[in-house]
Amino acid sequence: MNCLECNKELGYQDHRNSMETLGLELCTAHQKRMHKLIELNDTPIEAIQLYYGLKNAGVNAMLEWWDGKKSVDIAISRVKLNIEIDTKYHMMTHEQAINDLEEAMHSFKNGFTTIRIPHVLIKHYLKETVNNILGIMEGLKANIKVI
Ligand SMILES: [Zn+2]
Numbered sequence: 381m382n383c384l385e386c387n388k389e390l391g392y393q394d395h396r397n398s399m400e401t402l403g404l405e406l407c408t409a410h411q412k413r414m415h416k417l418i419e420l421n422d423t424p425i426e427a428i429q430l431y432y433g434l435k436n437a438g439v440n441a442m443l444e445w446w447d448g449k450k451s452v453d454i455a456i457s458r459v460k461l462n463i464e465i466d467t468k469y470h471m472m473t474h475e476q477a478i479n480d481l482e483e484a485m486h487s488f489k490n491g492f493t494t495i496r497i498p499h500v501l502i503k504h505y506l507k508e509t510v511n512n513i514l515g516i517m518e519g520l521k522a523n524i525k526v527i
Contacts, residue, residue, distance in 0.1 A: 383407035424465045426502040427453040459520040462494040
């Protein structure tokens with residue numbers, strides 16, 4: 381059991397705390413960093429889990445990337461892909477829906493594609509979610525080449 385970020389070996393207590401609060405294997409220092417990120421940006425735990433899922437698949441992503449207007453949960457800048465994790469999927473109001481659409485419009489204008497992923501998907505289908513994102517990245521890469 382080693383830290384996913386720095387590869388430091390984890391003690392029993394460290395491992396237990398980390399799995400209980402984040403569902404990921406992180407050392408004390410990196411747990412602290414993630415809790416700070418959550419506190420500052422209201423980052424969903426699933427965004428952090430997806431970030432490490434992508435990292436494990438060799439994808440260089442950024443957590444809580446500031447796009448000039450708002451903080452994006454995960455950004456993969458190489459293919460201009462933004463990923464937002466929806467945590468209130470079942471309670472979406474029309475105000476939220478129009479806000480999401482407007483955000484998507486702004487992203488597209490800047491050449492970014494935004495996808496929204498319900499948090500439950502990461503909980504139950506992390507591997508499949510990562511595979512689909514890899515496919516989306518390939519598609520975006522192909523489009524960039526055409527331009
Ligand atoms: Zn660490």
